[in-house]
Amino acid sequence: MNFQQLQYLAILAQTENYTQAAKMLHITQPSLTYAIKKLEEQVDLTLFKRVGRNVRLTNSGRIFVKQSMKAINTLNQAVEQAKEAEKPQDIIKISTLRSLSTRWLPFSLKEFLSQYRNRTTPKFQFTSGAVLSQTIVKQLRAEQIDIGFCSKIDNLADIEYYPVYEQQLKFITPLGHPLAAKKAVNLKDTLDYQYITYSKAAGLHVALNQLFSICGGRPQSRFSVDEDEIVAGLVAAGFGVGIVPEMNLLATLPLKQLPIVFPKYRRFIYMATLKAHYQSPAATRFIHYIRQTNHIHY
Structure with missing residues (x-):
């Protein structure tokens, strides 16, 4: 008994006609008849009985087909999984x-990957x-x-x-700073205090300079750094105030x-991609x- 015989059996059980089953399987009718006869000999069961020009499953045939279909499905799944593993x-x-790596992005990845329950899950690097x-x-650009x-x-x-994401800016001060008692700030009221500012390489450098220009001045910079976390750390240590995401x-x-x-x-x-x-x-x-x-929405 082999996988091909079980496939022939399933199609014949479905059509109940040797001629139709042979056409669906793209084989000759004598080849199909021989394959089913050999299968019956191997399992020592009569699987079909003739009814005019058609055939019907016997009681033992119904049980055998039901169980063999489970085997066919298992084998098909094994083949598909093996092929998938080769890709x-x-x-x-x-x-x-x-600033996106601890909140928005991880949860976006989780929701995206939840769609892959029955498929090979892509990996993120x-x-x-x-x-x-x-x-x-x-x-x-370097791909x-x-x-x-x-x-x-x-x-x-x-x-x-x-x-993809609107990020709020926060004004931060050390604990005990004169501005720490406020519930909110107007940046005009902060220009007399020393700031931890961003270097020209940082994305917020230009934006914050524009905000200060609207306020009619520019604060004194105690330190100029690249990263949000460094700004926050220096503010917490009491070196000045700052603005961070x-x-x-x-x-x-x-x-x-x-x-x-x-x-x-x-x-x-933004989500950024290289067009080419x-x-x-x-x-x-x-x-x-x-x-x-x-x-x-802008």
């Missing part, structure tokens, strides 16, 4: 700003260490990654941006977070998923 696994390479938006663009999540850098014709780290540090009431500012994080880059099927599905589930 190169889909790896989606991602680079992201740290993340770049390690601190990443700036300019660095992410360089990685995209080291498939997708980046970063601030938008204007006038880049080869990069496609799609807004909302992030989980802030709740763990000895500092005060305050909303900014003036000037109003909306900061967006080939995206794997898994990466394409992930890009489509992010677009479908994140609708940001």
Whole structure:
């Protein structure tokens, strides 16, 4: 008894006619008749009885077909799984700003992967260490990654941006600072205090300079750094005040977070891709998923 015989048996049980079954199987009727006869001899059972020009399953035939169908399904699944294992696994390479790495992005990945319960799950590969938006663009252009999540850098014709997340900015002060007693701040009232500012390489450098210009001045910079976490750490240590994106780290540090009431500012994080880059099927599905589930209104 072999897999082919069981397939022949299943089709004949379905059609109850040798001629029709043979056509569906693309074999001759005598070949099908011989295969079924050999199967009956091997299992020592009469599986079919003739009814005119057709055939019907015997009682023992019904039981045998029912159980053999389970075997066929199991074998088919084994073949499909083995074929799937031979395929190169889909790896989606991602680079992201740290501020997204503990909240928005992990939960987006979880929801996306929940769609793969009965399929091979794609793997995600993340770049390690601190990443700036300019660095992410360089990685995209070098095709080291498939997708980046970063601030938008204007006038880049080869990069496609799609807004996925609106990130709130927080004014932060050391505990015990004169401004820590406030419930919210107008940035005009903060210009006399020393700031921890961003270097020109940081995505927020230009945006914060624009906010200070609206306020009619620019604060003194105690330190100029690249990363949000360093700004928060220096503020917590008492070196000055600062403005950072909302992030989980802030709740763990000895500092005060305050909303900014003036000037109003909306900061967006974008999904960035290189227009000329080939995206794997898994990466394409992930890009489509992010677009479908994140609708940001400017």
